[in-house]
Amino acid sequence: MGFELKNDAEDSVFRQNFNEQSFDTNELRAEVFNVNTPYGLMNANTWLFDGIKISYAASELTQTAELDWVGDTELVTMHFNLQGKVSMFDKNLPGAFELTDNQHNMFYGKAAQGKMKLEGTSMRSFLIQFSRASFFNIAKDGNDAIKRFADNVASSNAAAFSEKNLEIDARLEQCIQAILNCQYADPLKRMFFFSKTMEMLVLQAEAFDRSFNNKPYYIKSDYDRERILYVRDYLLENIDTPPTLTELSRKAGLNEYKLKKAFKETFDKTVFEYLADVRLETAKNDLLEDKKTVTEIAYALGYSSLQHFSMAFKKKFGVSPNKMK
Numbered sequence: 001m002g003f004e005l006k007n008d009a010e011d012s013v014f015r016q017n018f019n020e021q022s023f024d025t026n027e028l029r030a031e032v033f034n035v036n037t038p039y040g041l042m043n044a045n046t047w048l049f050d051g052i053k054i055s056y057a058a059s060e061l062t063q064t065a066e067l068d069w070v071g072d073t074e075l076v077t078m079h080f081n082l083q084g085k086v087s088m089f090d091k092n093l094p095g096a097f098e099l100t101d102n103q104h105n106m107f108y109g110k111a112a113q114g115k116m117k118l119e120g121t122s123m124r125s126f127l128i129q130f131s132r133a134s135f136f137n138i139a140k141d142g143n144d145a146i147k148r149f150a151d152n153v154a155s156s157n158a159a160a161f162s163e164k165n166l167e168i169d170a171r172l173e174q175c176i177q178a179i180l181n182c183q184y185a186d187p188l189k190r191m192f193f194f195s196k197t198m199e200m201l202v203l204q205a206e207a208f209d210r211s212f213n214n215k216p217y218y219i220k221s222d223y224d225r226e227r228i229l230y231v232r233d234y235l236l237e238n239i240d241t242p243p244t245l246t247e248l249s250r251k252a253g254l255n256e257y258k259l260k261k262a263f264k265e266t267f268d269k270t271v272f273e274y275l276a277d278v279r280l281e282t283a284k285n286d287l288l289e290d291k292k293t294v295t296e297i298a299y300a301l302g303y304s305s306l307q308h309f310s311m312a313f314k315k316k317f318g319v320s321p322n323k324m325k
Helices: 132-139 144-154 170-180 188-213 222-237 245-252 256-267 271-289 294-300 306-317
Strands: 002-006 012-017 029-037 040-049 052-061 065-071 075-083 085-089 097-099 103-109 112-118 122-130
Touching (some): 040 188, 052 188, 075 085, 097 103, 103 144, 103 188, 122 132, 122 188, 132 188, 144 188, 170 271, 222 245, 271 294
Antiparallel strands (some): 002 012, 029 040, 040 052, 075 122, 085 097
């Protein structure tokens, strides 16, 4: 079968048929799904190549909903939950996992199920899934955490990479955006996707090590975590006129010291390092699309001068904006 969503009445809302053989492709295949449901519009993009499947799903909802999902294909899944809530459970796992906003983990199983809790107005998720063969090919030289996880895959034991979900930091988020905004054509696009999947596996393993060795100190509660995600979202909404730390502190209801430390703890970057990276990644994508001039991009992103923008861009990417364009 592959993957299916059902509502409370057991009616199928969405179904995608695939199996292990579907992953045996030497070309990049892309599909787009647009599904109207009683709860709103659900959209998904998938790319399949070399035993790897990348999926991005976004839902715009008119009402709260809870959908059952089931998957019956043997896969290793890197799940990045960008917005909303999703739970997963496998009868062979010790317990259920619920991923909320900005969390990620990696799972292996032959059959799994769970619930998608569509709360608020939007839900977004990003998945990278590997066949057994492709995962072993990529993970064979990984760190101890990846090797332990790979041992479970080799023994066909359902497993989660981390006992607790990890936070999607700035570097992982940039990889996701780079894939979604990729402007390359085949075959470069396929090479680019493959390189990013490897990079994200490395970053996920690094995030596990960091979490294992450094326990959360400034994020004391779910409320603290929600406030830091609010700060991140507010920054992105005001990227052209970024607020000061004092303004962010007042908006979030946190003192400046805790805001700075908790933000760094969550995203592995300071508030303004994070902002600078997002601005420059956005600028790079705009330049590659070739729809705006360098000056238009610089001022749209809130840079005080073209010279300041050009210097920051060259420092990060090694080339001037004009050469990237």
